[in-house]
Structures are given as structure tokens and as C-alpha cells.
Amino acid sequence: MTADVGARRVAARPRIDLTVFLARYGTLLSLVALLIVFSIARPDVFPTVDNLLNIMNQISILGTMAFGLTVCLVMGLFDLSIAAMATLGGYIATFLLVQYPDTISVPVAVAIALGVAAAIGVMNGLIVSYLGISAFIATLATGSIITGAVLGISDSKTIITGIPDAFMAIGQGAIILGVANPILIMLGVGLVLWLMLEHTQLGRHLYAIGGNAEASRLSGIAVKRYAPFALAVCAVCAGLGGLMSAAVLGAGRPQGVGDGYLLNAFAAVFIGASSLRPGKFHILGTMIGVLLIGVINNGLSVMGVPTYWQYIVQGLLLIAALFSAGVLTMRRR
Structure with a gap:
């Protein structure tokens, strides 16, 4: 009897679902992985404070527009x-x-x-x-x-x-x-809209x-x-x-x-919808999506990769993000 109770307790312990974990945190892990890879590939340029501020400056317009688009979506x-x-x-x-x-x-x-x-x-x-x-x-x-x-x-x-x-x-x-x-x-726009949506x-x-x-x-x-x-x-x-x-x-x-920002804004918001709270649009996720796009563009440029690869990688990333969010939605059903 005691053994049966112990077995049931062990069986009742929650196990980590790898699919759910990757769907929730995969985009964030991808961002961290890209930061590490580009830093190793170009340690003299990419991980510097000036370049990181440059990335933030490059994504500032896209981020501002994507935050507003998040509210609509x-x-x-x-x-x-x-x-x-x-x-x-x-x-x-x-x-x-x-x-x-x-x-x-x-x-x-x-x-x-x-x-x-x-x-x-x-x-x-x-x-x-x-x-x-x-x-x-x-x-x-x-x-x-x-x-x-x-x-x-x-x-x-x-x-x-x-x-x-x-x-x-x-x-x-x-x-x-x-x-x-x-x-x-x-950052100011993002903070205001985050407070509005979440609180x-x-x-x-x-x-x-x-x-x-x-x-x-x-x-x-x-x-x-x-x-x-x-x-x-x-x-x-x-x-x-x-x-x-x-x-x-x-x-x-x-x-x-704004033509160059339209598709990237949608991509950032949809990538963000696969982060932390898959299937749900939110400001923090959009920020992750914008950062991901910015890091990819800057990292590939620093490494001398042709521009067209940036578009290819962004498209593949968007497909992967939508797929991961879709998988978690199906699992919930």
C-alpha cells in the first residue's frame, strides 16, 4: 500500500515538457545564442558597448512602430x-x-x-x-x-x-x-504601452x-x-x-x-508572440522580436555576409516562430 502511494506521488510529479519549453523560451534562447556566436566570431567589434548601442539605435524606429502595431494585433x-x-x-x-x-x-x-x-x-x-x-x-x-x-x-x-x-x-x-x-x-513608448496592456x-x-x-x-x-x-x-x-x-x-x-519597416514590424510582433507567452501578442515579446532582427542584421553585416541573407534568415526565423507557437497551441487543445 505504501509502495503504491509512493509510486503515485512520483508519477504525479510534473515533468518538464521539452516542446512547451522550447515554444515558450526558444526565441529568447535563440537571441542569446546569436549574441554568443557573433561575439565569438567578431570579438573585436560585435560585443563592444558602442556596437550594442548601435544595434539599439538601429532598431529604435522599428521598435517604436512595432510596439504600436502590437496594440492593434x-x-x-x-x-x-x-x-x-x-x-x-x-x-x-x-x-x-x-x-x-x-x-x-x-x-x-x-x-x-x-x-x-x-x-x-x-x-x-x-x-x-x-x-x-x-x-x-x-x-x-x-x-x-x-x-x-x-x-x-x-x-x-x-x-x-x-x-x-x-x-x-x-x-x-x-x-x-x-x-x-x-x-x-x-524604450519610453514600450514602457507606456506595456503598462497599459498589462496593468x-x-x-x-x-x-x-x-x-x-x-x-x-x-x-x-x-x-x-x-x-x-x-x-x-x-x-x-x-x-x-x-x-x-x-x-x-x-x-x-x-x-x-516606412516601406522598409512594414514587414519587419509584423515579423517582430509575430516572432514576439512565440516568446514567453506563445500565441499571445505582448510588448515584451515584441521587444525580443525586434532585438532578434537587429542582432541578426548587425551580426551578419559585421561578418561581411551579403544583405540578401538577412532577409532569408528573417523569413526562416518568422516561420520557425509561428511553427513553435502553433505547436504549443495544438498541445493545449
């Missing part, structure tokens, strides 16, 4: 207008500062640019919520309209002169301990709607009010990313600013 909304929104944000700010240098200051220009982005995001949300149009289609259409409008207003000309130094300091300055301002902006009722409602919109509605949540908010947050983050890009380059480009 938490609700199951795909925002394809973020590329055009980034272009719009940077162009509006530089246009206002150059055209009205005596009346519009840098903070005002930034506020107007982000305000326009927020208004467009709210409009997208209203279309999705009250007209029943898919966010995928609505934001794709909005992005096309924005692209055409900016090209028309700018006459396809890039603003390269007259941009004040105070604006360029947003992308080129370093206020605290030599850490570039774009890094601080990215407020608003964040809990966003997750609930993303999990089951009908059940959320029946529980008393005003579901239709949340899409405008989520898409506005995403639009503001995209516009802020465009502002940072314009400040880094010292130019207001009327096209192509």
Missing part, C-alpha cells in the same frame, strides 16, 4: 497603413518647420504631425467598427490614399534644407549618458476583445469603442517612427520612409 486588427503613416508623420513635421519657421516651433510641429496621425487612426477605427469593413482592407486603402496625398502635396520633392537643428536633435542627439534619443523614445483595465479589455469579441460584448464591454483607440495608438507610433527617421536623416521624404 492584440485586438486582431491588421494595420497596413503604418508605412504610409510613417512617411506622413515625418513629412508633415518637416514641412511645417520649413514653411512656417517663425510661427511653428519643433514641439508644435511634432504635436500636429502626431495629432494628424491619431485622427487618421481614429477614422480607420470608426470604419472598422461601425461600417464592418475589415481592418486589413480599410488600412490598406487608407495607406494608399495617404501615399497619394503626400506625393501630390509635396510634388514628389524631398525637403532637405531649412530643417532646424532642434528637430534633428530628436534623431541625432543624446540627452542621457550618451544614449541616442531614438533609443530613449523607443490597466483598458489593456485587459483589449485582450478580451482579441480573444473573443462576441463574448466580450455579451459581458458588457463596448467593443466598438476600442478599435478607434487601438488603431490611433498604432498610427501615432508609426507617425513617431517617421518623425524619428526624418530627424535622423535631416530630410522630409514624401515616399518610401
Whole structure:
């Protein structure tokens, strides 16, 4: 009898499920492994403080945009207008500062640019919520309209002169301990959105709607009010990313600013959804995804690997991340 009880206790002890462990922590372990491999391959360059800060600076715009996109994806909304929104944000700010240098200051220009982005995001949300149009289609259409409008207003000309130094300091300055301002902006945005999603009722409602919109509605949540908010947050983050890009380059480009960030932002968020909490979009996971992309790009560049390999590796990594999250979801069923 005693032996049977002991056997049952041994059998009842939880055993480590390797599949679940890898699905949950595989992406983070991959990031650590890449850091070690690149540090060993180029110990004179890669593991230096300057290069690590350089990586953070390189991913700052992508991270800022990806954090905003995370809020949308938490609700199951795909925002394809973020590329055009980034272009719009940077162009509006530089246009206002150059055209009205005596009346519009840098903070005002930034506020107007982000305000326009927020208004467009709210409009997208209203279309999705009250007209029943898919966010995928609505934001794709909005992005096309924005692209055409900016090209028309700018006459396809890039603003390269007259941009004040105070604006360029947003992308080129370093206020605290030599850490570039774009890094601080990215971390600040990430912290605010993490607190919102993880520690407020608003964040809990966003997750609930993303999990089951009908059940959320029946529980008393005003579901239709949340899409405008989520898409506005995403639009503001995209516009802020465009502002940072314009400040880094010292130019207001009327096209192509956000195109290079669109797919990488989605890749970072989906890679992050396979980290720590597989199948669930969250800010910390997105940060891991952004870091992974940044480390891969920087490490391969430092080693002299052709650029096209960076795209191949990112694609393979995204497939692996989605596969691992899918495996854990199936195991839970």
C-alpha cells in the first residue's frame, strides 16, 4: 500500500515538457545564442558597448512602430497603413518647420504631425467598427490614399534644407549618458504601452476583445469603442517612427520612409508572440522580436555576409516562430 502511494506521488510529479519549453523560451534562447556566436566570431567589434548601442539605435524606429502595431494585433486588427503613416508623420513635421519657421516651433510641429496621425487612426477605427469593413482592407486603402496625398502635396520633392537643428536633435542627439534619443523614445513608448496592456483595465479589455469579441460584448464591454483607440495608438507610433527617421536623416521624404519597416514590424510582433507567452501578442515579446532582427542584421553585416541573407534568415526565423507557437497551441487543445 505504501509502495503504491509512493509510486503515485512520483508519477504525479510534473515533468518538464521539452516542446512547451522550447515554444515558450526558444526565441529568447535563440537571441542569446546569436549574441554568443557573433561575439565569438567578431570579438573585436560585435560585443563592444558602442556596437550594442548601435544595434539599439538601429532598431529604435522599428521598435517604436512595432510596439504600436502590437496594440492593434492584440485586438486582431491588421494595420497596413503604418508605412504610409510613417512617411506622413515625418513629412508633415518637416514641412511645417520649413514653411512656417517663425510661427511653428519643433514641439508644435511634432504635436500636429502626431495629432494628424491619431485622427487618421481614429477614422480607420470608426470604419472598422461601425461600417464592418475589415481592418486589413480599410488600412490598406487608407495607406494608399495617404501615399497619394503626400506625393501630390509635396510634388514628389524631398525637403532637405531649412530643417532646424532642434528637430534633428530628436534623431541625432543624446540627452542621457550618451544614449541616442531614438533609443530613449523607443524604450519610453514600450514602457507606456506595456503598462497599459498589462496593468490597466483598458489593456485587459483589449485582450478580451482579441480573444473573443462576441463574448466580450455579451459581458458588457463596448467593443466598438476600442478599435478607434487601438488603431490611433498604432498610427501615432508609426507617425513617431517617421518623425524619428526624418530627424535622423535631416530630410522630409514624401515616399518610401516606412516601406522598409512594414514587414519587419509584423515579423517582430509575430516572432514576439512565440516568446514567453506563445500565441499571445505582448510588448515584451515584441521587444525580443525586434532585438532578434537587429542582432541578426548587425551580426551578419559585421561578418561581411551579403544583405540578401538577412532577409532569408528573417523569413526562416518568422516561420520557425509561428511553427513553435502553433505547436504549443495544438498541445493545449
